[in-house]
Amino acid sequence: MGRIVLDKVVKRFGDVEVIPPLDLTIEEGEFTVFVGPSGCGKSTLLRLIAGLEDVSDGAIQIDGQDATALPPAQRRLAMVFQSYALYPHMSVRKNIAFPLKMAGLPKEEQDRRVAAAAAALNLNDYLDRRPGQLSGGQRQRVAIGRAIVREPSAFLFDEPLSNLDAALRVGMRLEISELHKRLNTTMVYVTHDQVEAMTMADKIVVLHAGVIEQVGSPLELYHEPRNLFVAGFIGSPKMNFMTGTEATSRGAHTIGVRPEHITASFDSGAWKGRVGVSEHLGSDTFLHVLDTGLAESITVRVDGEFSARHGDTVWLTPIEDKIHRFDEKGDRK
Amino acid sequence: MATQHSRSAARFMMAPAVILLLGWMLVPLVMTLYFSFKKYLPLRGGDLGWVGFENYVRFVTSSSFWPSVYTTLIIVGGVLAITICLGIVLALLLDQPMWGQGIVRILVIAPFFVMPTVSALVWKNMFMDPNYGLFAYLWKFFGAEPIQWMSQASIQSIIMIVSWQWLPFATLILLTAIQSLDGEQLEASEMDGASALKRFWYIILPHLARAITVVLLIQTIFLLSIFAEIFVTTGGAFGSKTLSYLIFQRVLESQNIGLGSAGGVYAIILANIVAIFLMRIVGKNLDN
Numbered sequence: 133m134g135r136i137v138l139d140k141v142v143k144r145f146g147d148v149e150v151i152p153p154l155d156l157t158i159e160e161g162e163f164t165v166f167v168g169p170s171g172c173g174k175s176t177l178l179r180l181i182a183g184l185e186d187v188s189d190g191a192i193q194i195d196g197q198d199a200t201a202l203p204p205a206q207r208r209l210a211m212v213f214q215s216y217a218l219y220p221h222m223s224v225r226k227n228i229a230f231p232l233k234m235a236g237l238p239k240e241e242q243d244r245r246v247a248a249a250a251a252a253l254n255l256n257d258y259l260d261r262r263p264g265q266l267s268g269g270q271r272q273r274v275a276i277g278r279a280i281v282r283e284p285s286a287f288l289f290d291e292p293l294s295n296l297d298a299a300l301r302v303g304m305r306l307e308i309s310e311l312h313k314r315l316n317t318t319m320v321y322v323t324h325d326q327v328e329a330m331t332m333a334d335k336i337v338v339l340h341a342g343v344i345e346q347v348g349s350p351l352e353l354y355h356e357p358r359n360l361f362v363a364g365f366i367g368s369p370k371m372n373f374m375t376g377t378e379a380t381s382r383g384a385h386t387i388g389v390r391p392e393h394i395t396a397s398f399d400s401g402a403w404k405g406r407v408g409v410s411e412h413l414g415s416d417t418f419l420h421v422l423d424t425g426l427a428e429s430i431t432v433r434v435d436g437e438f439s440a441r442h443g444d445t446v447w448l449t450p451i452e453d454k455i456h457r458f459d460e461k462g463d464r465k
Numbered sequence: 466m467a468t469q470h471s472r473s474a475a476r477f478m479m480a481p482a483v484i485l486l487l488g489w490m491l492v493p494l495v496m497t498l499y500f501s502f503k504k505y506l507p508l509r510g511g512d513l514g515w516v517g518f519e520n521y522v523r524f525v526t527s528s529s530f531w532p533s534v535y536t537t538l539i540i541v542g543g544v545l546a547i548t549i550c551l552g553i554v555l556a557l558l559l560d561q562p563m564w565g566q567g568i569v570r571i572l573v574i575a576p577f578f579v580m581p582t583v584s585a586l587v588w589k590n591m592f593m594d595p596n597y598g599l600f601a602y603l604w605k606f607f608g609a610e611p612i613q614w615m616s617q618a619s620i621q622s623i624i625m626i627v628s629w630q631w632l633p634f635a636t637l638i639l640l641t642a643i644q645s646l647d648g649e650q651l652e653a654s655e656m657d658g659a660s661a662l663k664r665f666w667y668i669i670l671p672h673l674a675r676a677i678t679v680v681l682l683i684q685t686i687f688l689l690s691i692f693a694e695i696f697v698t699t700g701g702a703f704g705s706k707t708l709s710y711l712i713f714q715r716v717l718e719s720q721n722i723g724l725g726s727a728g729g730v731y732a733i734i735l736a737n738i739v740a741i742f743l744m745r746i747v748g749k750n751l752d753n
């Protein structure tokens with residue numbers, strides 16, 4: 133259960149075509165992540181799947197059944213919103229039980245499922261509190277609890293962690309991944325945080341202005357980005373792009389090298405430059421090297437011990453077989 | 466901010482307002498109390514001296530006292546029920562996106578700007594007149610005998626008129642409350658399988674609780690003292706005499722200031738009892 137197929141789905145708001153015809157298949161049990169810059173249509177796509185927006189054209193199938201015209205409640209999907217959308221006047225227990233109550237389940241069954249969800253999400257101590265009396269992380273868990281009690285065929289998450297602080301985000305990320313492993317239910321997850329995308333996804337869908345730029349596993353996207361946009365979007369810090377002789381000598385219009393695929397030395401190397409800002413993360417240091425004549429600035433990852441100071445001259449050498457080549461249109465060669 | 470200096474300066478600057486308000490409230494209150502213990506008949510001998518609690522006893526034992534309390538509560542309760550129920554319905558409708566929203570909203574508010582005297586007269590003469598009122602035509606159109614609104618259904622007529630005046634207020638407050646509801650909550654409940662009716666009952670109505678409370682409180686305060694609507698329609702006849710109208714009659718028609726003042730004190734007590742009740746019910750809603 134939980135196979136979702138989008139067939140030439142189009143979404144227009146008035147005259148604006150936010151999503152041009154788009155095909156996508158989300159396999160059963162898969163953890164699919166939609167990433168892309170702000171405003172590219174990730175939320176819109178998710179809401180189309182949820183049924184909260186009507187498609188302007190095309191069809192949506194869920195588990196082989198045409199769901200294009202089904203109301204949200206009948207799609208057997210559960211959604212976790214960015215704002216959590218908990219019901220403020222109900223206790224945590226009532227919040228979690230709400231979908232069960234709406235489905236008309238007997239009281240004992242409701243209690244049993246709420247208890248199971250609360251135990252799984254560590255919410256037992258808070259069941260009688262109101263959402264307003266919970267921390268962000270706890271609210272997030274209540275929202276997830278409300279989603280899992282229904283035993284939906286797929287979960288939809290719209291940037292569920294973006295309101296949490298960094299430490300909590302790492303914890304919740306693990307919890308959601310853990311939940312996915314345990315339930316083995318399809319999950320569709322929207323984020324613009326690529327660490328979340330890389331660590332959680334089975335399959336990443338990179339969106340850009342409503343168009344799918346590439347679909348693939350996190351490592352596929354990292355190693356073989358199909359075009360300049362994906363190459364620049366996946367990976368942190370960003371890939372360095374260069375045009376000109378360095379590119380043409382390698383038979384490409386543009387070449388790209390990731391910061392981790394360049395070595396730096398004080399003595400010798402392929403490209404000479406001057407150290408600008410260096411960002412020390414402890415284990416690694418990111419050097420922003422200026423005046424190479426290749427690009428405005430080239431980012432290089434070096435060991436944390438590498439002691440370059442502002443203004444020092446460094447030599448950079450790319451790892452030749454890790455260089456990505458792109459043609460004039462920006463597509464991978 | 467709250468230094469010694471700024472606090473005393475604040476006190477100094479607030480003093481005129483506080484003194485004015487105190488005087489505004491205290492002077493009439495003290496005078497009412499003062500007269501309520503006197504036999505004071507301006508056209509029949511003036512101040513005839515202290516009479517203790519006689520006025521109070523006479524006011525309550527008069528045959529019109531309890532009916533007037535009853536009428537007051539019926540009118541206040543009826544208007545509250547109608548304005549809040551219809552107000553919720555109207556607010557829900559006005560919240561829907563529609564063509565000409567701005568104009569419709571202004572039209573809905575309009576009755577609130579009509580003076581009570583005017584609106585009551587318009588209702589009485591244009592709608593409820595048994596000979597040439599619109600309602601009479603309507604009744605005749607269906608072959609029914611026109612209702613003598615002012616005599617046969619006096620309380621209902623007054624409730625209708627006052628509700629019409631206060632409906633915009635309720636609608637407006639409830640509309641702003643509905644607009645402040647987080648759309649994602651509604652979407653979440655929709656995904657949770659709640660039908661439109663259940664969404665209203667479980668999500669929208671609890672969200673409106675606070676606004677309903679506010680409408681309830683404010684309207685009660687004003688409704689306890691409605692006067693013009695009764696004065697220009699039934700003139701207090703046909704069982705439509707409220708407590709405030711009774712006091713008016715005692716003071717101006719019977720020219721008995723002492724008796725009227727005693728009634729005024731009763732009205733203050735009644736208003737406070739109602740207020741305490743409301744605060745009790747409502748207090749829970751307001752603090753959380």
Ligand SMILES: Nc1ncnc2c1ncn2[C@@H]1O[C@H](COP(=O)(O)OP(=O)(O)OP(=O)(O)O)[C@@H](O)[C@H]1O
Pocket residue numbers: 145150168169170171172173174175176177324
């Ligand atoms: N109801 C709407 N009416 C008109 N345009 C809309 C509406 N909802 C979204 N859009 C437009 O659709 C585009 C995609 O919006 P969407 O919310 O899907 O972006 P997103 O990828 O989720 O961005 P973010 O990462 O900032 O959440 C945006 O350009 C937005 O302005």
Ligand SMILES: [Mg+2]
Pocket residue numbers: 174175176
């Ligand atoms: Mg979004």
